[in-house]
Amino acid sequence: MEQVKTLAAPEMEGRASGTPGAERAALHIAGEMQRVGLTPGGDGGTWQQAFTVPTGIKLGEGNALRIVAPSARVLALGREFVPLTVSADGGWEGDVAFVGFGITAPDVGWDDYAGLDVRGRLVLVIEGEPRRVDGFRRPDAYHYAERSHKVINAREHGAAGVLLVAHPDRAGDALPALTGLGQPWSIFAQAVSRTAADALLIPAGVTLAAVTAAVEAGPAPKSFAVPGARVALRVALVRERGRAANVVGILPGKDARLRDETVVIGAHYDHLGRGGEGSLAPDALGAVHHGADDNASGVAAVLGLARAFAAAGGTSRTLVFVAFAGEEMGLLGSTLYVRKPARPLERTVLMVNLDMVGRLRDRTLYVGGVDGGSGLRELVNAQAGGLTLALRGDPFGPSDHTAFYAAGRPVLFLFTGAHADYHRPSDTWDRINGAGLAEVTAFAARVVDAAASMPTPPAYVRITAPPASVRGGYGPFFGVVPEFGEREGGGVRVGDVRAGSPAESAGVKAGDVIVAFAGMTVNTLQDFSFALRSRRPGDRVDVTVRRDDAEHRFSAVLGERR
Numbered sequence: 001m002e003q004v005k006t007l008a009a010p011e012m013e014g015r016a017s018g019t020p021g022a023e024r025a026a027l028h029i030a031g032e033m034q035r036v037g038l039t040p041g042g043d044g045g046t047w048q049q050a051f052t053v054p055t056g057i058k059l060g061e062g063n064a065l066r067i068v069a070p071s072a073r074v075l076a077l078g079r080e081f082v083p084l085t086v087s088a089d090g091g092w093e094g095d096v097a098f099v100g101f102g103i104t105a106p107d108v109g110w111d112d113y114a115g116l117d118v119r120g121r122l123v124l125v126i127e128g129e130p131r132r133v134d135g136f137r138r139p140d141a142y143h144y145a146e147r148s149h150k151v152i153n154a155r156e157h158g159a160a161g162v163l164l165v166a167h168p169d170r171a172g173d174a175l176p177a178l179t180g181l182g183q184p185w186s187i188f189a190q191a192v193s194r195t196a197a198d199a200l201l202i203p204a205g206v207t208l209a210a211v212t213a214a215v216e217a218g219p220a221p222k223s224f225a226v227p228g229a230r231v232a233l234r235v236a237l238v239r240e241r242g243r244a245a246n247v248v249g250i251l252p253g254k255d256a257r258l259r260d261e262t263v264v265i266g267a268h269y270d271h272l273g274r275g276g277e278g279s280l281a282p283d284a285l286g287a288v289h290h291g292a293d294d295n296a297s298g299v300a301a302v303l304g305l306a307r308a309f310a311a312a313g314g315t316s317r318t319l320v321f322v323a324f325a326g327e328e329m330g331l332l333g334s335t336l337y338v339r340k341p342a343r344p345l346e347r348t349v350l351m352v353n354l355d356m357v358g359r360l361r362d363r364t365l366y367v368g369g370v371d372g373g374s375g376l377r378e379l380v381n382a383q384a385g386g387l388t389l390a391l392r393g394d395p396f397g398p399s400d401h402t403a404f405y406a407a408g409r410p411v412l413f414l415f416t417g418a419h420a421d422y423h424r425p426s427d428t429w430d431r432i433n434g435a436g437l438a439e440v441t442a443f444a445a446r447v448v449d450a451a452a453s454m455p456t457p458p459a460y461v462r463i464t465a466p467p468a469s470v471r472g473g474y475g476p477f478f479g480v481v482p483e484f485g486e487r488e489g490g491g492v493r494v495g496d497v498r499a500g501s502p503a504e505s506a507g508v509k510a511g512d513v514i515v516a517f518a519g520m521t522v523n524t525l526q527d528f529s530f531a532l533r534s535r536r537p538g539d540r541v542d543v544t545v546r547r548d549d550a551e552h553r554f555s556a557v558l559g560e561r562r
């Protein structure tokens with residue numbers, strides 16, 4: 001509990017990777033590892049394994065949006081327009097087209113771009129979706145209303161830029177705040193006020209309210225080029241980056257025959273800082289998100305295990321203790337670790353991940369991943385003690401163990417369950433079940449002790465279970481597990497391929513970098529998910545991957561996500 005209190009204290013400022021608060025937490029964790037007698041496992045004999053992460057975005061100099069013709073008007077930054085986080089930088093001048101909701105949805109039978117050539121133009125797009133069209137009310141169509149669909153769809157239709165405007169029915173006309181850490185999407189993107197949109201539409205003799213009503217009335221889209229309208233824009237965004245680091249400590253094994261093998265015990269120490277993209281309390285932007293359960297609790301357990309095993313003189317196999325950074329940004333720290341492991345990955349026999357283990361209720365502990373390694377189910381059950389174990393076979397999930405399983409290692413994921421304070425400022429230390437945390441840690445100690453000394457460790461098992469439904473859980477299924485993080489040269493790296501999936505049948509392999517999918521260039525994860533979601537189950541698609549410096553093309557028939 002002292003560790004939870006320290007890590008979740010206001011001085012740690014929510015431990016967002018790349019911030020001084022997270023650096024303070026990293027120094028504290030390294031200090032504890034040193035105090036209990038671990039040896040450093042980071043870069044060049046240090047405790048830290050460093051990398052950089054995006055930490056913020058702000059306006060640079062010269063952001064502008066100007067109507068050039070038919071009558072000149074300079075729009076006001078912050079009041080009438082603001083660049084979107086995903087915008088490209090630079091300047092542009094050209095014609096304007098109105099494209100309704102900016103949606104292309106073959107499964108709904110709706111295409112705002114039908115019959116209109118927007119190549120090299122700036123498109124004006126309304127937020128949301130045509131609510132009177134039944135097809136858009138199905139859960140598998142919700143994503144068409146997302147900004148990412150509208151922006152990437154505009155780019156895929158060849159537009160030079162996109163201007164998003166709030167739906168006329170929405171209360172208020174405040175422009176979105178410039179937040180988020182995303183990478184640019186290779187198209188100019190700005191949000192404009194409704195008065196700015198009306199000004200742009202003057203040459204067409206219509207108002208935003210009138211054209212929106214016409215589009216909503218359907219059935220066919222009502223897009224048009226705005227005659228004689230010409231616009232100039234400039235976007236200048238400053239993307240800030242900071243240093244983040246995993247903290248790694250090693251306890252060498254004491255059996256000469258087994259000490260080359262490793263058990264990794266990990267927990268992420270980063271959290272959401274003062275809110276931002278991952279926060280479920282958007283109104284509390286700026287308030288420290290303490291992250292006591294997520295995941296000071298897991299780090300406290302890891303430090304407790306380090307102390308106990310070090311005091312006992314270690315186990316037969318070597319133990320590597322890792323506090324990961326960058327988890328909340330998409331498993332960045334664990335993804336880095338599996339590429340640059342402190343001890344060889346192929347001799348890492350098990351990874352145990354503790355993420356949110358401070359809210360034990362009804363003595364029930366969730367243990368994930370038991371189908372991903374031989375004998376894991378039995379190993380875990382034998383160590384249950386007084387706990388009721390809720391076992392989950394799937395070794396994939398939204399936490400750091402996924403990076404290890406995708407790299408071919410058996411994993412276990414310990415979790416005491418979701419709660420109402422998750423990703424909110426109210427995830428504070430006083431709501432942690434201290435006795436429960438101690439019990440979970442003791443259970444983890446028994447499991448690690450068994451795995452670190454058994455003659456034959458668990459062997460990696462490739463699971464063939466149907467895909468777990470992810471957020472949105474509908475639509476076409478391809479079957480790759482993409483790696484998060486940015487890639488030099490673009491593309492999406494395949495961490496793993498689901499057994500029996502369309503991707504596997506087509507010949508896609510782990511380690512491939514997808515550079516094109518279904519006729520679309522893939523630079524980012526957003527590109528890939530856009531390309532996938534623009535297709536339907538049963539469609540045949542071409543996939544181009546980079547493998548060993550050569551490009552390979554495959555053809556796949558998409559399945560259906562269950």
Ligand SMILES: [Zn+2]
Nearest residue numbers: 294295355356
């Ligand atoms: Zn977490």
